[in-house]
Amino acid sequence: MIVQWYPGHMQKAKREILELNKYIDLYLILLDARAPLSSRNEQLEVLIKDKPKIYVLNKSDLADETKNHEFAKYFQKNNQVAVCIDSLKGTNVKSILKIAENLLKDKIEEAKQRGRRKIIRFAVLGIPNVGKSTLINKITNSAKARTGDKPGVTRAKQWIKINDYFEMLDTPGILIPKLEDDTVAIKLCAIGSVKEELFDKEFVAKKTIGMIKEEYSHLLKAKYSIDFSTLSEEEYLIEIGKKRGCILKEGKIDTLKAATMFLDDLRKGKIGRITLDEVVRR
Structure with a gap:
């Protein structure tokens, strides 16, 4: 949860x-x-x-x-x-x-x-x-x-x-009661509908990358100039950190900062026009 x-x-x-x-x-x-x-x-x-x-x-x-x-x-x-x-x-x-x-x-x-x-x-x-x-x-x-x-x-x-x-x-925003559904919760966190102190940014960023990596791979590649095909979500986040200069004093990648930047890019449309949901076919 x-x-x-x-x-x-x-x-x-x-x-x-x-x-x-x-x-x-x-x-x-x-x-x-x-x-x-x-x-x-x-x-x-x-x-x-x-x-x-x-x-x-x-x-x-x-x-x-x-x-x-x-x-x-x-x-x-x-x-x-x-x-x-x-x-x-x-x-x-x-x-x-x-x-x-x-x-x-x-x-x-x-x-x-x-x-x-x-x-x-x-x-x-x-x-x-x-x-x-x-x-x-x-x-x-x-x-x-x-x-x-x-x-x-x-x-x-x-x-x-x-x-x-x-x-x-x-009226004040009424958050839906479906936050026990991790997929829904991740999407709402990713688009900025949930206060950031309530969730793990790195977890949400990695899961969101996993959701969009196939359908929107061309947008990710154009934005970050990284080939996703051989990388896991965690490795991709690390590469974003390298590209954006998210380096800690000891030389390690600051993945929290990279996750924050990625989510900010997503919310502001800097990656491109992205929809996380799919139309339900009936």
């Missing part, structure tokens, strides 16, 4: 969602496009199954473009909608409100017939560091929601008015 988590966290999250559900018209399920399935919390989705949802695959600029299209199609089922965005640059962000308005057009029309204005209330759900506050800031063209590059920056629920017709609720 590489990540320590607490079972009470999920129970608290469930209670909060059940309490909020009666006020919400629609949910934005914010996923990390680099690991859409691993960053999804299906247990919470069961609690809101009666409400419309938009699956928003954020950080799509860092993910494999072909897989972005595959995952968008994967989520476009059961009368739900999926959209790939880049919340930092604002790519496709404006389309979210249009999609929401279309999904709730019957409620909007019903309110008009009664002489009322329908205020559409969103809730944004997602794991830590998936870009919830950045998305809201981009939609509102402001910095009303605190943002950061570390998990847990948004610590309290807050309603944010977008315009006269839309309000959004930004």
Whole structure:
């Protein structure tokens, strides 16, 4: 088990969602496009199954473009909608409100017939560091929601008015309960959704290299100029350390520093556009 988590966290999250559900018209399920399935919390989705949802695959600029299209199609089922965005640059962000308005057009029309204005209330759900506050800031063209590059920056629920017709609720990141699954945990650690003090960076870096070494070998070779074919994951990490000057005083390779650099390169897209999950074929 590489990540320590607490079972009470999920129970608290469930209670909060059940309490909020009666006020919400629609949910934005914010996923990390680099690991859409691993960053999804299906247990919470069961609690809101009666409400419309938009699956928003954020950080799509860092993910494999072909897989972005595959995952968008994967989520476009059961009368739900999926959209790939880049919340930092604002790519496709404006389309979210249009999609929401279309999904709730019957409620909007019903309110008009009664002489009322329908205020559409969103809730944004997602794991830590998936870009919830950045998305809201981009939609509102402001910095009303605190943002950061570390998990847990948004610590309290807050309603944010977008315009006269839309309000959004930004919630603290809810980490999924599947961290007993090492593969899921490794992926979430690799993309930066788990606080670094909770996991072994060298272990995660080596396992991540093992996950991507075949499909993305061309990106690894282009970035680090290392032929992976004859090396183990540990040996590859050592070679990265040599290339990047991660040398300790006694001449040994500082593999922790090399692992930190590798994970930073991965998260910032410096290796290339990489997706860690595979579309489930049914």
